[in-house]
Amino acid sequence: MTNDQEVKGLIAPIRDDLTSGAAEIALQAISIFRNLVAESEHTSAAELKKLLVEIAKELVKAQPAMAPIFHLANNVLMATKDAKTTDEIIHKTGEALDKFEAQLCSSAAQIADHVFDLIPAGELVFAYSFSSTVVSSLLNARSQRKFFRAVCTEARPSEEGRKLASMLAAAGMEVIHTFDSAMGLILPQCRVAFMGCDCIARPGIVNKVGSWLLALACRELRIPLYALAGTEKFVTDERLFEFEDHMRPGEEVWPDAPSGVRVLNKQFELIPFEWIAGLVTERGILQGKDIDQYVSKLEVHEALKIEGALT
Amino acid sequence: MTNDQEVKGLIAPIRDDLTSGAAEIALQAISIFRNLVAESEHTSAAELKKLLVEIAKELVKAQPAMAPIFHLANNVLMATKDAKTTDEIIHKTGEALDKFEAQLCSSAAQIADHVFDLIPAGELVFAYSFSSTVVSSLLNARSQRKFFRAVCTEARPSEEGRKLASMLAAAGMEVIHTFDSAMGLILPQCRVAFMGCDCIARPGIVNKVGSWLLALACRELRIPLYALAGTEKFVTDERLFEFEDHMRPGEEVWPDAPSGVRVLNKQFELIPFEWIAGLVTERGILQGKDIDQYVSKLEVHEALKIEGALT
Numbered sequence: 322m323t324n325d326q327e328v329k330g331l332i333a334p335i336r337d338d339l340t341s342g343a344a345e346i347a348l349q350a351i352s353i354f355r356n357l358v359a360e361s362e363h364t365s366a367a368e369l370k371k372l373l374v375e376i377a378k379e380l381v382k383a384q385p386a387m388a389p390i391f392h393l394a395n396n397v398l399m400a401t402k403d404a405k406t407t408d409e410i411i412h413k414t415g416e417a418l419d420k421f422e423a424q425l426c427s428s429a430a431q432i433a434d435h436v437f438d439l440i441p442a443g444e445l446v447f448a449y450s451f452s453s454t455v456v457s458s459l460l461n462a463r464s465q466r467k468f469f470r471a472v473c474t475e476a477r478p479s480e481e482g483r484k485l486a487s488m489l490a491a492a493g494m495e496v497i498h499t500f501d502s503a504m505g506l507i508l509p510q511c512r513v514a515f516m517g518c519d520c521i522a523r524p525g526i527v528n529k530v531g532s533w534l535l536a537l538a539c540r541e542l543r544i545p546l547y548a549l550a551g552t553e554k555f556v557t558d559e560r561l562f563e564f565e566d567h568m569r570p571g572e573e574v575w576p577d578a579p580s581g582v583r584v585l586n587k588q589f590e591l592i593p594f595e596w597i598a599g600l601v602t603e604r605g606i607l608q609g610k611d612i613d614q615y616v617s618k619l620e621v622h623e624a625l626k627i628e629g630a631l632t
Numbered sequence: 633m634t635n636d637q638e639v640k641g642l643i644a645p646i647r648d649d650l651t652s653g654a655a656e657i658a659l660q661a662i663s664i665f666r667n668l669v670a671e672s673e674h675t676s677a678a679e680l681k682k683l684l685v686e687i688a689k690e691l692v693k694a695q696p697a698m699a700p701i702f703h704l705a706n707n708v709l710m711a712t713k714d715a716k717t718t719d720e721i722i723h724k725t726g727e728a729l730d731k732f733e734a735q736l737c738s739s740a741a742q743i744a745d746h747v748f749d750l751i752p753a754g755e756l757v758f759a760y761s762f763s764s765t766v767v768s769s770l771l772n773a774r775s776q777r778k779f780f781r782a783v784c785t786e787a788r789p790s791e792e793g794r795k796l797a798s799m800l801a802a803a804g805m806e807v808i809h810t811f812d813s814a815m816g817l818i819l820p821q822c823r824v825a826f827m828g829c830d831c832i833a834r835p836g837i838v839n840k841v842g843s844w845l846l847a848l849a850c851r852e853l854r855i856p857l858y859a860l861a862g863t864e865k866f867v868t869d870e871r872l873f874e875f876e877d878h879m880r881p882g883e884e885v886w887p888d889a890p891s892g893v894r895v896l897n898k899q900f901e902l903i904p905f906e907w908i909a910g911l912v913t914e915r916g917i918l919q920g921k922d923i924d925q926y927v928s929k930l931e932v933h934e935a936l937k938i939e940g941a942l943t
Contacts, residue, residue: 475885477788477811483886490892499896500788500885502812502842506901531813534845537852574786574811575794581801585810590817 328375331357335390336383339479339569339588342452343519343554344425347389350380351418354397358411366407373397373414374624381625386527386564386589388520388554391625393421398622421553428551429454431603433461436515439547439601440469444512445497447472447544448489450529451481452517454549459515460492470495472507476531478574478586501531504538514539514546521554521600522561522616525591536596545598552602555615559627564589639686642668646701647694650790650880650899653763654830654865655736658700661691662729665708669722677718684708684725685935692936697838697875697900699831699865702936704732709933732864739862740765742914744772747826750858750912751778755823756808758783758855759800761840762792763828765860770826771803781806783818787842789885789897812842815849825850825857832865832911833872833927836902847907856909863913866926870938875900 331353335346357376361369377394384390400417404410436458440446446469448455459471471489473496476482486498499507508514514535518528526532526548539546571584578584594600594609601607607615642664646657668687672680688705695701711728715721747769751757757780759766770782782800784807787793797809810818819825825846829839837843837859850857882895889895905911905920912918918926 474813475788477786477813483889486893487890490890494892496893497896498882498886498889498893499898500812500841502785502788502845503896503898505844505848506841506898507896530811530817533816534813534849537816537848538845541848571809575809578794578809579798579801581805582797582807582809585808585814585818587810587814587817 325375328372328379331376332379332383335380339573340451340481340484342450342454342517343384343387343389344429344517344551345453346384346387347393347425347553348422350390350393351422353380354393354414354418358414361407361411364407366405366410369407369410370401370404373401373410377622378624385566386519388556388560389425389551391556391560392553393418395619395622395625396421398624399620402622424553425551428553428603429457432549432551432601433458435601435606436547436549437462437465437467439513439545440467441512442467442469445470445472445510447508447511447514448485449474449482449514449516449532449535450476451485452549454551455515455517456485456488458549459489459494463492463494470497472497472499472511474499474501474504474531476529477501481529504535508538508542508544511544514544516546516548518548518550518554518600519564519589520556520561521548521550521612522556522558523612524558524561525593526597526600527561527564527589527591530587530590532592533590536592540596546596547599547601547606548592548597549601552604552615555612557616557619561591563627564591636686639683639690642687643690643694646691650884651762651792651795653761653765653828654695654698654700655740655828655862656764657695657698658704658736658864659733661701661704662733664691665704665725665729669725672718672722675718677716677721680718680721681712681715684712684721688933689935696877697830699867700736700862702867702871703864704729706930706933706936707732709935710931713933735864736862739864739914740768743860743862743912744769746912746917747858747860748773748776748778750824750856751780752823753778753780756781756783756821758819758822758825759796760785760793760825760827760843760846761787762796763860765862766826766828767796767799769860770800770805774803774805781808783808783810783822785810785812785815785842787840788812792840815846819849819853819855822855825855827857827859829859829861829865829911830875830900831867831872832859832861832923833867833869834923835869835872836904837908837911838872838875838900838902841898841901843903844901847903851907857907858910858912858917859903859908860912863915863926866923868927868930872902874938875902
């Protein structure tokens with residue numbers, strides 16, 4: 322596998338996945354890297370490195386708002402940067418993937434522990450969009466015999482809120498579902514709200530469109546809204562704004578819009594830290610003032626640097 | 633036509649119309665009364681009165697949030713209350729209908745004149761849900777050579793926002809359309825926002841679900857939001873809350889929801905006066921403090937009084 326078309330073909334399911342959260346998509350990206358190195362024994366070291374760079378770049382391009390994808394790609398490239406032989410590249414890639422996967426899974430488990438304490442028994446709990454971290458946290462609380470009902474909305478246009486409702490209901494949880502604009506009607510009955518997030522830096526939290534309205538409504542109604550995210554979601558302030566490039570076809574919103582109507586389909590938006598009650602990470606619940614130490618001076622592989630960036 | 637089933641059949645299109653505004657539906661209700669009296673020459677006075685009462689009650693029940701429907705029904709019943717003969721009832725009904733229709737039309741024209749001054753030329757103008765008053769106001773401004781672009785969202789679940797987009801585009805206006813939860817992304821680019829409304833009293837303005845989030849976002853972003861409504865939208869404080877009865881089937885939101893998921897489909901919600909820039913009526917732009925004089929001690933026909941009401 323050497324040509325651009327094949328790389329793009331591999332990445333296509335990730336680019337077109339509009340209903341999975343960032344952590345879930347990162348697991349899919351790990352599989353892509355794993356399959357690649359499994360088939361690369363007879364590829365030259367130079368060619369394999371070129372291939373890893375191409376895949377890394379295409380992955381980041383496919384989901385520019387999803388920090389774990391960027392970190393995964395960067396970790397693989399940095400780990401294999403000085404490798405000399407094909408065997409060494411395969412080995413270093415495997416190590417980087419294992420480490421990243423283990424981190425994702427252990428983050429999710431620790432976040433779920435923190436979330437357990439935030440869920441008031443017997444109450445309505447709001448959850449927005451789809452985040453595997455939110456799902457695992459709610460199911461963990463339920464499996465530990467904390468009983469509550471979940472409320473979620475469609476999350477147009479991809480309707481990943483229905484995926485959330487279906488998964489929670491399949492696990493035996495009582496779910497109330499409505500359309501997104503009815504948040505104002507149902508939120509006053511909820512005691513806490515949760516959402517995942519795609520990336521975090523000092524300007525705020527990037528998540529699925531609709532999160533801004535949710536956060537504004539929660540602030541107005543004094544309902545604590547928590548964003549759940551492992552620290553693999555942190556990026557530099559500059560990279561945070563890459564989410565703005567993520568425009569999808571208008572046809573996904575309105576397939577047969579009449580001429581004269583331009584249909585806008587953006588996927589992500591920025592929510593100010595001040596509007597949320599906290600960011601639940603594997604290292605505890607963080608506030609805006611705690612962010613600085615996590616937005617580290619990350620070493621970024623040459624291939625993934627942002628063009629025209631200041632540093 | 634005498635039996636209950638027939639009356640219900642006549643009203644069904646009004647009950648199931650989820651994409652028309654209150655003023656538009658009132659015009660449909662006028663037609664129903666007109667058709668009835670046109671066929672009633674040979675009906676006894678007592679029977680015709682009974683029929684008018686039944687239709688009036690069913691109309692109000694079909695759209696409990698829509699004030700013009702209530703006023704139309706009440707005006708017909710009050711006008712014919714003391715009529716003795718079939719001819720007299722037919723004549724009084726016709727008069728009441730003509731007067732109401734003329735009022736609706738002249739209100740719309742006067743509101744459009746006020747709205748003209750509120751539209752900044754060359755800017756983006758947000759419009760929510762579907763209101764014939766909003767449509768006629770925007771088209772009037774355009775026909776008077778004020779050029780601007782309109783932004784609207786779907787208005788799930790009935791998607792009457794698409795009806796709005798289609799009508800404006802068909803009239804040659806440039807329209808930007810997106811999904812409801814993307815309000816937070818597009819509103820910052822808009823200079824003014826308009827919505828219709830279904831009824832008004834001192835507690836606030838009742839309109840399609842989603843208006844609360846819109847009003848909250850507009851307040852946050854300091855974008856003036858105007859509700860457009862003729863004074864036929866005013867009701868007593870008590871009748872205002874009738875909108876809470878208007879629950880629709882969950883299948884209209886999610887036809888094949890899995891078991892364990894309860895789907896909530898409410899249609900209307902209350903927006904506080906303080907959140908809007910003004911209520912544009914045929915008598916000018918009103919503020920919350922001006923409301924008292926319009927929430928008059930209206931004489932309500934016995935058949936339309938709210939059960940258990942205080943007065």
